[in-house]
Amino acid sequence: xxxxxxxxxxxxxxxxxxxxxxxxxxxxxxxxxxxxxxxxxxxxxxxxxxxxxxxxxxxxxxxxxxxxxxxxxxxxxxxxxxxxxxxxxxxxxxxxxxxxxxxxxxxxxxxxxxxxxxxxxxxxxxxxxxxxxxxxxxxxxxxxxxxxxxxxxxxxxxxxxxxxxxxxxxxxxxxxxxxxxxxxxxxxxxxxxxxxxxxxxxxxxxxxxxxxxxxxxxxxxxxxxxxxxxxxxxxxxxxxxxxxxxxxxxxxxxxxxxxxxxxxxxxxxxxxxxxxxxxxxxxxxxxxxxxxxxxxxxxxxxxxxxxxxxxxxxxxxxxxxxxxxxxxxxxxxxxxxxxxxxxxxxxxxxxxxxxxxxxxxxxxxxxxxxxxxxxxxxxxxxx
Numbered sequence: 253x254x255x256x257x258x259x260x261x262x263x264x265x266x267x268x269x270x271x272x273x274x275x276x277x278x279x280x281x282x283x284x285x286x287x288x289x290x291x292x293x294x295x296x297x298x299x300x301x302x303x304x305x306x307x308x309x310x311x312x313x314x315x316x317x318x319x320x321x322x323x324x325x326x327x328x329x330x331x332x333x334x335x336x337x338x339x340x341x342x343x344x345x346x347x348x349x350x351x352x353x354x355x356x357x358x359x360x361x362x363x364x365x366x367x368x369x370x371x372x373x374x375x376x377x378x379x380x381x382x383x384x385x386x387x388x389x390x391x392x393x394x395x396x397x398x399x400x401x402x403x404x405x406x407x408x409x410x411x412x413x414x415x416x417x418x419x420x421x422x423x424x425x426x427x428x429x430x431x432x433x434x435x436x437x438x439x440x441x442x443x444x445x446x447x448x449x450x451x452x453x454x455x456x457x458x459x460x461x462x463x464x465x466x467x468x469x470x471x472x473x474x475x476x477x478x479x480x481x482x483x484x485x486x487x488x489x490x491x492x493x494x495x496x497x498x499x500x501x502x503x504x505x506x507x508x509x510x511x512x513x514x515x516x517x518x519x520x521x522x523x524x525x526x527x528x529x530x531x532x533x534x535x536x537x538x539x540x541x542x543x544x545x546x547x548x549x550x551x552x553x554x555x556x557x558x559x560x561x562x563x564x565x566x567x568x569x570x571x572x573x574x575x576x577x578x579x580x581x582x583x584x585x586x587x588x589x590x591x592x593x594x595x596x597x598x599x600x601x602x603x604x605x606x607x608x609x610x611x612x613x614x615x616x617x618x619x620x621x622x623x624x625x626x627x628x629x630x631x632x633x634x635x
Contacts, residue, residue, distance in 0.1 A: 262340070263337055263340060263341065266336060266337065266340060267333050267336070267337055270329075270332060270336050271329050271333055274328060274329050274332055274333075275329070278328075345367070345369065345373055348365075348367065349365055349373070349376070349377065349380075352365040352366070353365075353380065356384060361384055361387065361388050362388075364381060364384075365377050365380060365381070408454070411454055412451055412454055412455075415447035415448070415450045415451045415454075416447075416451060418443065418444070418447045419444045419447045419448055419451075422440040422441070422443050422444040422447075423440075423444050425440050426440050426441060426444075457589040457590070457593065458589065460520070461589045461592055461593050461596070464517070464593055464596040464600060465596050469600060471513070471514040471517065471600060471601070471624070472516065472517075473512055473513060473514060473624060474512070474513075474514075474515060475510060475511075475512055476510070476511065476513070476515045477508050477509065477510055477511075478509050478510075478511050478518075478543060478550050478552070478620075479502070479504040479506075479507060479508055479509050479543050480508070481515055481518065481519065482502050482504075482522060482541055482543060482552070483502050483504075485519060485522055485523065485526065486500050486501070486502050486526075486541060489526050489530070492530055493530065493539065496530055496534055497537065498530065498533075498534075498536065498537050498539055498556075499537060499538050499539070500526075500538075500539045500540075500541075501538075501539075501540055501541070502541045502543065503540065503541070503542050503543070504542075504543040504544070505543070505544050506545065509545060509550055509622075510622070511550055511620065511621075511622040511623070512622065512623050512624050513601050513620065513624055514597075514600075514601070517597045517600070517601075518601070518620075520593065520594070520597060521593075521594040521597050521598060521605075522541075522552075522554065524590035524591060524593065524594045525554040525594065525616050526539065526541075526554065527590065528590065528591070529554060529555075529556040529558070529614075530556075532558060532559075533556035533557070533558025533559070533614060534558060535558050535559050536556050536557040536558030536559070537557065538556065538557050539554070539555070539556045540553075540554075540555045540556070541553070541554050541555075542555070545622075546619065548621060548622055548623065549603070549619045549620060549621050549622060550618075550619070550620045550621075550622055551617070551618070551619055552617075552618040552620065553615055553616065553617050553618070554615070554616045554618075555613045555614060555616070556613065556614055557612055557613050557614075558614065560609040560612060560613075560614055561607065561609055561614050563609075566607050566608065566609070569591050569607050570591050570592055570594075570595040570605070570607075571592065598618060598620065601620055601621065601624055602620075602621050602624060603618060603620040603621060604618070604619045605617070605619075
């Protein structure tokens with residue numbers, strides 16, 4: 253740390269004053285010692301060392317009186333002055349750190365404490381910097397959360413307003429009797445009903461998303477066969493696959509794979525993936541589900557050979573309200589929460605999910621631990 257000019261002057265003055273005090277104390281001790289030896293010479297003459305020393309004192313041969321005392325004096329002066337200056341320098345460093353902390357506390361969070369420090373002070377400064385960095389990250393995360401909440405409200409309002417406007421419009425026609433026939437009335441009420449169901453799907457998705465986003469969400473852990481679960485789910489999609497002229501198949505190795513988890517929530521994950529495969533991969537003719545084991549994890553891949561997802565979209569697929577298609581057509585309409593919900597459920601199980609395109613295939617790769625402990629969730633809920 254670079255000292256200020258007044259601090260350097262203070263250090264020099266302290267060195268001079270400390271040296272002077274030590275010298276005065278040294279000669280005071282010397283004078284007192286000589287007086288004691290002279291006053292009580294009778295007691296010390298019988299001792300050869302004190303007798304010789306007393307004779308030298310009486311002749312005042314100061315330079316020949318124990319020359320090692322001069323060396324001791326110089327050593328003591330240097331040691332004490334060094335200790336005092338080092339201690340004072342440490343105080344200046346601490347004061348400098350405190351002043352810098354006050355500056356940071358005033359809102360200058362990008363500021364860093366200047367100067368080079370050693371030992372414990374360096375550890376203190378590094379810890380302060382880490383604390384400030386973590387505070388900045390927390391503030392940035394809070395800002396992102398607030399921004400995310402605003403986006404959530406905006407997107408929900410936008411997605412709900414459109415069908416709600418249609419519902420109000422058609423029901424107002426019915427309310428005012430502005431229809432020409434029973435068939436027209438039926439059309440109005442049916443359209444309002446369909447729009448209401450669309451709104452319900454949005455609200456259900458939003459509720460599910462907010463629920464699974466919480467890390468303390470409890471899972472109903474049971475033992476089940478993941479292969480059998482996927483085969484049953486694929487059977488439910490056979491009619492849709494047939495209508496779209498697509499082939500859906502499940503390939504498993506081994507043929508049975510037991511795991512622990514929440515099958516109801518995992519059905520939601522694979523239901524979303526298969527729904528997206530048929531919705532956005534409609535120009536393809538195959539949807540494949542591959543199941544295997546990779547160490548203590550189940551490795552599952554859901555692929556389709558429809559139009560590949562653009563690279564720029566792959567990075568945002570699991571963000572809420574993101575849609576690969578910018579148009580909000582009736583055919584591919586949705587909340588944009590499906591993959592975000594899937595990702596949250598997978599992470600609740602301690603797994604991972606990734607999307608990529610390879611050789612004309614859009615692939616979703618999932619890794620799920622075969623054994624998930626119920627105690628983990630119980631401890632989180634009751635901590």
